[in-house]
Amino acid sequence: MKCFFRNLIANNLHTCAVLFREVPRNLKGKKHSSQLWLTRQLQDPYVEKAKRENYRCRSAYKLLEINERFKILQPGHIVIDCGAAPGSWTQVAVKATNANAVQKDAGGIVIGIDKQPLYPIENATLLGGMDFTAAESQNELLKILNGKKADVILSDMAPNATGVRDLDHENIIQLAYSALRFALQITKGNGVFVCKLWDGGKSQQFEKDLIRFYKYVKCIRPEATRDESTEKFLVARGFKGIKSTSSSTT
Template sequence: MQLSNSLICRNLNFSRMFFLVNCLKRLKSSQQWLSRQNADPYVEKAKIYNYRCRSAFKLLEMNEKAKILFPGQTVIDLGACPGSWTQVAVQKTNADGADSSKPKGTVLAIDKLQIFPIEGATIMSNMDFSTIDAHDKVIQALNGMKVDLVLSDMAPSATGVRELDKDRIIGLCYMAIRFAALVTRIDGNLLFKVWDGKEVPILEMDLGRFYKSIKIMKPKASRSDSSEKFILARGFRGIQRPLENGRWG
């Protein structure tokens, strides 16, 4: 019994030590994140321009270069929460009708999470865009209209296992591509985020079968230590044959 109690004590001490080490790691990580946020000029700019987060400037910069957002367009923002890309899309498409001299656009924002209302956007919270039910609701909301541009700044929650995280975002990319193929008009566009890796050239090759041009973009607003980049696929050709799960059929 004495030996057993000794083992129990040692295990408890080890558990406490492991817990404290983890707490210290998280504290250090949080402090680094806070320091980086405080030193980030885009964080302050987001507050000044009333964007919900700094990622708005990624889309603004890419739009400045590629000219993909115009008044009167129909745009869907996938994985939209908290909504900064949706805010930019509303402004650039005039979906809020702020400029009566320009055509009024339509913006749909979809996410599994709750998105707080954005004037000029149709919000579809608590919805998994990859489901048939979500697709049906999108078609209904659009009243049969096809989409000019699909946006996606989605990324999976990080597991800390690099290869697993890359596989997960590639899976998300293919789901976004599949969704876009079902709702986009001929010659429409798709812009989505990916993490750099050996799978990206294969992704580009698959996209090339359905879009006229593929371009990799890395906005300055992306953090220098981030492996994220964005793929702009322009000129949707349409679907020649059915799509299968995960990859093109």
């Protein structure tokens, strides 16, 4: 019984210490939006968890939940991570596909690309400072694939938000279609496409377009998504190919 109370007190003290540590400091002179961001970061349990588990960003837990639910990443898979910076989805993919050769299963291949610099991730090929939507960037990806097809295309791409909801929605839809067009070229039969969207009037049409090419399409809002965010993810599985459809996407 003494041990029980001792552990209870110790845990409560640890919790209090964490709470006190999470009080933001040095906010003087910062914009209100910056103050809100810092406060939110310090109070976000996924930020702390990502630090403990050595993920570069809290967004890792969105892909981890998607993979847990749909089993989209398997050992030996070839994965392309579009909008990879800072690299947390790439980290998840490296582990899940056995690109790090930790398991006895087949080893996967993981390629990440982003406009922003990408610091090295062991057992992943990274293309930092490259705009995925540019033809030369996609050609570089094709060179790396060297004729191989990908099992999974991930797109966590998002534009810089302007604060104008309709404009931001239009911009992310354009990125989503860019990723989809590329996926249609290089995805294996029964492959997977995962894409982030923000709520808006064109989301439904994009989902309908996915259904033309994939057997199963599911919309998911992972638990790690912040309450104030309008983001959602479309998980499209069972790539059917493009021969059966006569018209192209937007």
